Amino acid sequence: xxxxxxxxxxxxxxxxxxxxxxxxxxxxxxxxxxxxxxxxxxxxxxxxxxxxxxxxxxxxxxxxxxxxxxxxxxxxxxxxxxxxxxxxxxxxxxxxxxxxxxxxxxxxxxxxxxx
Numbered sequence: 373x374x375x376x377x378x379x380x381x382x383x384x385x386x387x388x389x390x391x392x393x394x395x396x397x398x399x400x401x402x403x404x405x406x407x408x409x410x411x412x413x414x415x416x417x418x419x420x421x422x423x424x425x426x427x428x429x430x431x432x433x434x435x436x437x438x439x440x441x442x443x444x445x446x447x448x449x450x451x452x453x454x455x456x457x458x459x460x461x462x463x464x465x466x467x468x469x470x471x472x473x474x475x476x477x478x479x480x481x482x483x484x485x486x487x
Contacts, residue, residue, distance in 0.1 A: 374476040384486070389454060390454045392483075393449060420432055420465070
């Protein structure tokens with residue numbers, strides 16, 4: 373069983389920065405792919421950034437150059453550094469873990485970017 377707990381959300385002005393953290397439990401963290409997803413009101417949940425167990429990263433085009441995903445396997449943590457935030461980045465951000473056919477989600481953390 374894997375539990376994921378996000379933190380670091382909040383309200384920030386456009387152009388500002390936030391760092392989201394995801395604390396994971398369980399013994400499979402280091403071999404799991406991890407990702408950050410977001411869901412705005414009335415919209416579907418979409419992948420923002422992902423990182424494999426080997427450290428390869430992937431981003432959606434709209435956040436490339438602004439967001440950075442990283443992981444610390446020793447601490448079982450995943451981070452999302454978000455810079456140059458825009459109002460359209462406003463959403464609930466979720467941490468996700470994937471290993472084999474198993475997928476786990478955190479409860480989400482709200483990010484609000486004011487213009």
